[in-house]
Amino acid sequence: MKCLGKRRGRAAAFLPLCWLFLKVLQPGHSHLYNNCYAGDKVIRFIPKTEEEVYALKKISHQLKVDLWQPSSISYVSEGTVTDVHIPQNGSRALLAFLQEANIHYKILIEDLQKTLEKGSNLQTQRNRRSLSGYNYEVYHSLEEIQNWMHHLNKTHSGLIHMFSIGRSYEGRSLFILKLGRRSRLKRAVWIDCGIHAREWIGPAFCQWFVKEALLTHKSDPAMRKMLNHLYFYIMPVFNVDGYHFSWTNDRFWRKTRSRNSRFRCRGVDANRNWKVKWCDEGASMHPCDDTYCGPFPESEPEVKAVANFLRKHRKHIRAYLSFHAYAQMLLYPYSYKYATIPNFSCVESAAFKAVNALQSVYGVRYRYGPASTTLYVSSGSSMDWAYKNGIPYAFAFELRDTGHFGFLLPEMLIKPTCTETMLAVKNITMHLLKKCP
Ligand SMILES: *[C@@H]1O[C@H](CO)[C@@H](O)[C@H](O)[C@H]1NC(C)=O
Ligand SMILES: *[C@@H]1O[C@H](CO)[C@@H](O)[C@H](O)[C@H]1NC(C)=O
Ligand SMILES: *[C@@H]1O[C@H](CO)[C@@H](O)[C@H](O)[C@H]1NC(C)=O
Ligand SMILES: *[C@@H]1O[C@H](CO)[C@@H](O)[C@H](O)[C@H]1NC(C)=O
Numbered sequence: 001m002k003c004l005g006k007r008r009g010r011a012a013a014f015l016p017l018c019w020l021f022l023k024v025l026q027p028g029h030s031h032l033y034n035n036c037y038a039g040d041k042v043i044r045f046i047p048k049t050e051e052e053v054y055a056l057k058k059i060s061h062q063l064k065v066d067l068w069q070p071s072s073i074s075y076v077s078e079g080t081v082t083d084v085h086i087p088q089n090g091s092r093a094l095l096a097f098l099q100e101a102n103i104h105y106k107i108l109i110e111d112l113q114k115t116l117e118k119g120s121n122l123q124t125q126r127n128r129r130s131l132s133g134y135n136y137e138v139y140h141s142l143e144e145i146q147n148w149m150h151h152l153n154k155t156h157s158g159l160i161h162m163f164s165i166g167r168s169y170e171g172r173s174l175f176i177l178k179l180g181r182r183s184r185l186k187r188a189v190w191i192d193c194g195i196h197a198r199e200w201i202g203p204a205f206c207q208w209f210v211k212e213a214l215l216t217h218k219s220d221p222a223m224r225k226m227l228n229h230l231y232f233y234i235m236p237v238f239n240v241d242g243y244h245f246s247w248t249n250d251r252f253w254r255k256t257r258s259r260n261s262r263f264r265c266r267g268v269d270a271n272r273n274w275k276v277k278w279c280d281e282g283a284s285m286h287p288c289d290d291t292y293c294g295p296f297p298e299s300e301p302e303v304k305a306v307a308n309f310l311r312k313h314r315k316h317i318r319a320y321l322s323f324h325a326y327a328q329m330l331l332y333p334y335s336y337k338y339a340t341i342p343n344f345s346c347v348e349s350a351a352f353k354a355v356n357a358l359q360s361v362y363g364v365r366y367r368y369g370p371a372s373t374t375l376y377v378s379s380g381s382s383m384d385w386a387y388k389n390g391i392p393y394a395f396a397f398e399l400r401d402t403g404h405f406g407f408l409l410p411e412m413l414i415k416p417t418c419t420e421t422m423l424a425v426k427n428i429t430m431h432l433l434k435k436c437p
């Protein structure tokens, strides 16, 4: 067996414990993920007619491709930009099919394994601990991120308090950093990263945000104001089990890791599991799908823990910000329907200013708007849930890029991506502090 049979539910139990050591010791790290993506490709096509859509859905199903964009084949219709990761043994068949059907396609990634190895920079020192010495320009494993949190909790106790809001399906702690100058009765902003495991730039941004806050709050009046007037609840890795799995077994894992009683496929889409139009349009009832909504709302312990926390603190929490990748978009409610939210203009102008602030750094353009019309309709999302539960500013960021590297955004691009995103987040936060309803 070449690869893990990963998203098809076969247990990947053969993975040796020495895996992580192997990864570090191999200088060329050709054993990264057991060389399991060798020859895999990522291609992009845009079906033009209904017939093409139908044919594509059929063959995608047969070949069991891994959709990168959009997140489910059910979203593909005429004109949809579609990025798919095709396994090495299926690529001949699919490419032949596309040529025969005269569907134009573009190869985004020729050999996924090679791109994966180029993009990762395991030589760098990941574990240096001091704040200024810590390397924020590499992706960090879950363990490293949790060690970093513990470290900040010890060394920055005046501004940071770390606590757990529960445990994941596999028993890992769900840690939050509460950031801000101590004071009673402050309003708050919630930030989560890594709801979807493979979107590694998310957790990297959460870490970056905390670093920037700690480094600049003395010199930057805007940051000082933010930390004086608000608490930030930051959850660097929401889907801890999935994130861990994406480091050890399947780089392109998206969901949680919960088991299903009737199917061998594991995991639920933690961004379809919320009690807001749960499992309606844009979510799947099939446990093997990447957009599986779960057996019932809040079935995932990670979702339930965060929902409980937000319910408990909703009076104080003014904004909910969730970080995803990739698409370069800033989205606000609704996801589940085509309708504008009440008091739309305040949220809209916050988004408009934020994407302009972002663009001012390197010229990178973000689209913005209601998620339903800007990305696609999806029910049961955290953003809609937060909004419906009384958090007036709810946003989801889809960070870089637009498909050139997709989920394999190279570590070299962590810094520019986070630098520009930081400006957008600060801009939204400053907007909150003004009197917009
Ligand atoms: C590709 O390989 C996988 C397992 O390695 C197998 O399950 C699948 O049927 C193969 N697909 C094709 C089209 O041969
Ligand atoms: C963070 O530090 C405080 C003491 O400063 C401690 O009480 C708390 O348990 C720490 N949090 C975690 C998760 O270890
Ligand atoms: C927010 O961004 C806009 C540009 O889009 C800028 O004019 C404004 O000054 C920024 N506000 C803050 C507080 O950074
Ligand atoms: C809209 O704004 C008004 C005035 O500030 C406020 O009273 C109302 O609660 C807001 N509605 C929603 C749905 O946020």
Ligand SMILES: [Zn+2]
Pocket (backbone or CB within 6 Å): 195, 196, 199, 323, 324, 325
């Ligand atoms: Zn996502």
